[in-house]
């Protein structure tokens with residue numbers, strides 16, 4: 046609230062409103078969702094100031110402005126999550142590390158998402174997706190797609206990625222506690238009984254206890270490339286880099302991995318299913334590609350394992366996933382702090398101010414996308430390649446040294462989901478109209494998206 050302009054800089058401050066003392070414009074933001082930023086951007090321009098979650102903030106939109114922020118990591122800006130998020134994720138998380146420590150931690154994490162590691166997760170991911178679709182299809186009632194996609198991505202993170210062997214009952218408790226943690230990650234940093242912040246801290250402590258128990262009970266498998274799961278790879282990679290992880294580091298890394306994949310993947314899966322429902326021609330074109338490549342035969346998925354290289358070579362599938370992530374980008378943006386005063390779009394960003402670069406608004410306002418609001422996967426085809434017309438117009442996974450580490454894993458998951466949906470499922474919207482989308486904490490349909498699934502047998 047007390048952040049002020051840099052008097053040594055002649056440039057004006059960004060326009061905008063700071064709202065009420067302490068809470069600033071937090072309530073407006075929570076009520077209006079994506080509309081909050083859109084209305085202020087229209088009023089004040091691509092770089093405007095506001096006050097959210099207990100602190101002043103400058104919100105940045107547009108490829109050129111975002112490029113300057115992302116490429117200025119470690120010189121102009123540094124990571125700076127809201128206090129609640131930063132405390133709940135912990136000091137050892139990648140999200141909270143800066144400079145050399147961040148670079149070293151990222152190197153350790155990178156192996157978790159290498160080609161070999163992804164190849165080893167693939168059959169398990171496919172199996173989890175197949176089982177989930179079988180359960181959805183055998184349910185006579187419509188499925189709440191967003192809620193069930195959250196369970197699916199949580200399952201993927203906990204059982205496939207981390208290899209935890211926990212009972213269904215423990216899984217359910219783990220899931221509910223994690224929900225509580227995520228619901229309070231972005232809260233006012235006021236530590237009072239019943240405050241969101243206090244609830245988040247309690248959820249984090251219980252999560253860490255459960256994780257410690259699961260890690261201690263987990264069989265280890267760190268021989269050669271036959272990785273059992275990402276936690277094995279992470280521990281092996283840390284050893285190779287000369288820094289074994291302490292239990293506290295492991296617990297924080299685990300929470301971070303689940304957090305990074307949980308809400309984002311669930312949001313993208315729901316948007317994917319919604320777009321396939323809305324656009325039967327796209328679904329048919331996808332099936333045609335699968336038939337042409339021999340993956341779909343006589344209306345069934347061909348027996349035999351899907352290979353990573355085959356999945357990655359499906360061009361139309363790639364366009365569909367890219368378009369879902371453009372139009373319904375799960376992460377709205379990233380938080381930074383100005384390390385020095387700098388210029389952006391003709392105004393000053395004073396040292397010490399928080400900066401949030403916007404992904405969603407940048408996609409929505411980018412001039413490189415023709416008919417920006419239309420769902421048109423072919424815009425990413427080789428002939429059109431609209432995303433290649435300039436960097437930083439398309440950035441669902443962020444950019445620069447902090448870009449998403451799980452990008453390949455997330456797209457692999459979405460590709461397998463689309464292949465399984467196109468080849469083994471029939472699905473219909475169970476409501477008369479499509480629901481409205483809201484954007485906090487991630488993009489999702491207001492009613493969760495009610496869909497009736499049928500098997501093909």
Ligand code: HEM
Nearest residue numbers: 139305306309310313376379441442443447449450451455
């Ligand atoms: C960072 C998006 C899935 C792990 C990021 C960032 C974005 C993003 C935009 C950068 C945030 C910033 O600039 O501050 C997404 C989307 C996903 C997804 C849209 C799904 C569709 C995943 C998955 C994992 C993951 C599945 C891992 C299991 C990470 C990590 C970072 C990150 C570790 C932090 C990187 C760093 O600070 O160096 N993600 N993500 N993400 N993501 Fe993802």
